[in-house]
Amino acid sequence: KPNITILATGGTIAGAGESSVNSSYSAGAVTVDKLLAAVPDINKLATIKGEQISNIGSQEMTNKVWLKLAKRVNELLKKDSVDGVVITHGTDTMEATAYFLDLTVKIKKPIVLVGSMRSGSSMSPDGPLNLYNAVSVATSKQSFNKGVVVVMNDEIHAAREVTKVNTSAVNAFASVNTGKIGTVYYGDVHYYMQPLRKHTFDTEFDIEKINKLPRVDIIYGHADDTDLFVKAAVKAGAQGIIHAGMGNGNLFPKTLEALDTASKEGVVVARSSRVGSGRTNLHGEVNDKKHGFIVTDDLNSQKARVLLMLGLTKTHYRDKLQQMFFEY
Numbered sequence: 001k002p003n004i005t006i007l008a009t010g011g012t013i014a015g016a017g018e019s020s021v022n023s024s025y026s027a028g029a030v031t032v033d034k035l036l037a038a039v040p041d042i043n044k045l046a047t048i049k050g051e052q053i054s055n056i057g058s059q060e061m062t063n064k065v066w067l068k069l070a071k072r073v074n075e076l077l078k079k080d081s082v083d084g085v086v087i088t089h090g091t092d093t094m095e096a097t098a099y100f101l102d103l104t105v106k107i108k109k110p111i112v113l114v115g116s117m118r119s120g121s122s123m124s125p126d127g128p129l130n131l132y133n134a135v136s137v138a139t140s141k142q143s144f145n146k147g148v149v150v151v152m153n154d155e156i157h158a159a160r161e162v163t164k165v166n167t168s169a170v171n172a173f174a175s176v177n178t179g180k181i182g183t184v185y186y187g188d189v190h191y192y193m194q195p196l197r198k199h200t201f202d203t204e205f206d207i208e209k210i211n212k213l214p215r216v217d218i219i220y221g222h223a224d225d226t227d228l229f230v231k232a233a234v235k236a237g238a239q240g241i242i243h244a245g246m247g248n249g250n251l252f253p254k255t256l257e258a259l260d261t262a263s264k265e266g267v268v269v270a271r272s273s274r275v276g277s278g279r280t281n282l283h284g285e286v287n288d289k290k291h292g293f294i295v296t297d298d299l300n301s302q303k304a305r306v307l308l309m310l311g312l313t314k315t316h317y318r319d320k321l322q323q324m325f326f327e328y
């Protein structure tokens with residue numbers, strides 16, 4: 001039997017509420033041992049070990065926990081005695097954690113993130129089957145060299161592509177631009193696609209000696225916008241700003257002016273879009289060359305922040321950072 005380590009970080013999958021029909025509950029209330037004991041069938045699939053990394057709602061996620069998690073996953077998967085890792089996680093920031101690991105874990109073995117939309121004490125919880133499916137994906141030979149994947153609601157998604165698309169439904173995840181890469185039905189794993197962007201062992205990022213990431217802020221664009229938040233970000237020491245722009249990454253004139261100034265002062269400004277699908281293109285309505293801006297390709301702003309933080313650990317050259325957004 002394969003050896004799988006389950007790293008628990010919290011979330012609804014480890015949540016508990018007062019009654020089966022009460023929508024209010026606490027995320028990250030159940031420890032890893034209890035979480036695993038609730039799904040005894042996973043022991044038929046693999047020899048399971050559990051470890052608690054954190055026990056939080058993933059809206060409390062920090063760069064510090066990401067670094068700790070990535071280092072632990074690297075450490076575990078380097079061992080011959082570990083064949084794959086499953087990470088239980090809250091769904092709010094799961095996509096960003098998945099992408100962070102996709103860029104920083106240096107191994108071809110399976111790495112699977114899983115969560116749930118209904119807590120263990122609710123009626124028809126989705127966590128147990130999601131966990132069973134996640135362990136199945138982690139033990140599948142087909143999962144090698146796929147980068148980090150997210151398993152939710154019988155679907156397998158690539159870390160770079162997946163995003164949360166619903167606040168409360170069990171089908172809360174989708175890979176909006178590209179589609180899911182596989183399915184898993186009561187443990188029966190099938191892949192249909194292979195992620196092509198560079199990931200895991202193929203990236204240039206090395207977090208082993210890093211304890212702090214450069215500050216990158218996200219600023220959300222809108223009609224009748226302001227320059228206040230750009231100025232505040234610069235004052236707070238942001239090395240990068242992701243602008244979640246209107247449409248194809250467009251900006252309100254006053255915000256554009258403030259970002260132009262920030263860019264000329266050395267802050268790396270990356271244009272993404274608040275639309276939720278499609279690329280933010282160079283040579284659109286914004287003169288990126290003139291302002292020194294870069295674009296985030298089709299990464300949403302929360303994932304673009306992850307890549308820009310890691311990119312800034314390597315270089316401040318905008319051409320190089322732009323290249324990263326086309327490669328990763």
Ligand SMILES: NC(=O)CC[C@H](N)C(=O)O
Nearest residue numbers: 011012057058090091092
């Ligand atoms: N469905 C969930 O996991 C949401 C619970 C919590 N907000 C979290 O992200 O951890």
